[in-house]
Amino acid sequence: METVSIEVKTVAELANAPAEYREAASKIVRSHAINELYGAQVFDEPAVAFAPTPYWKWLTCRVAMEEYGHHQRFFRLGQKMGIAPETMIPGKTDKRPLSIFEFTMRSWPEFCVIKLLADMAEIIQVEDLMECTFRPLRDEAAKTMPEEKFHAGFGLRSCTELCRTEDGRRDVQAAIDALFPGMPAFFGQPRSKNNALYRKWGLKQHTNEAMRADYLERARVLVEDKLGLKLPAPA
């Protein structure tokens, strides 16, 4: 597909961009606003109760607040862009959150694996926005990135800690087996029309297939090389 050379420096400039560009940028902002909040609600907040000591409970509490803060960042950008607020809140919109949020989290090891593997997926998505032609979105991505990296690092550290015991290793492996097969779907369908539009306008740089392949390799390094566990096949 042809790519169009464009750079939109401010939200005000967006008004002069083609309708297709505006619609595509709105879709990306809306999806990040929804998924950041939904993730905090279904994983991070409930995980405080699973955490083994106050230390880990407070760390989890902080991570939940940061995820909520990410939602706020995309939500505020969306508001400036004229996106209806209720379409950026899960439960108030018919746009469904991503399928990984349908995973039912039941334990602390499962939460640690979610941070390890789901936040890594988030990092790849956010990295792709770091070269986005819509500069306000690029700026929000850059602000979000250090925290997402910390979250994934927290996942690795907590999983490493758990893997020190035989029972912990078994729990982490079981959580990986339950969560991982659904993860690659996070990157959307191959040959996606939306993704083609995003790339046409330089809002995103990579195909869903390329991001998925990148993710599979990074997940393999984390699970097999760093933790010494086994990565199951994707669904």
Added chain:
Amino acid sequence: MPFDAAVVAQHARAIETAPWFAATGLPFSDDERRALAELAPRIARVGGWAQARAVADDARANAAYDADAREAAALKAQAESAAGSPAVLRALSAVVDEGLPVFFGCAEAALARAGLHDEELSRVAAGAVGEAVYRAALAAATAHPAHRFIGVAAAYAIGRWPLARIDDVLYML
């Protein structure tokens, strides 16, 4: 039981100016000792951040933590039955919004004064104070002015970190 969103807003506004973690590592003053004595039969001072990490990571502190979590859930249920869940969520979000940059920055600065840089421990401290202020705002807004959550948040607000209650001892950095 009522729910007063304006009281929550007051707590949120006060976040910016309090000296969070500023007194960590210092000996207790007489005033502090008197104020903190209300929180537990015995207060034990923790001298440094490494020891603070170990105390916060002690599973014997879970019983008191869990009791507080149950109490917070009960207060939230009261607030929601008075004002509805969206209004309570909206009001309390202000505490998170205000606290996000402030708490982490103050924790990092306190660690830096002790010659330390530790992103994880800064986040643990920021999470702890965030939770405490949230709960104090909830207790105050549901008309419990003498609630223990308000006393705990006051200990944070004078620059301390109440780390863990184990039996009748409250460990404090």
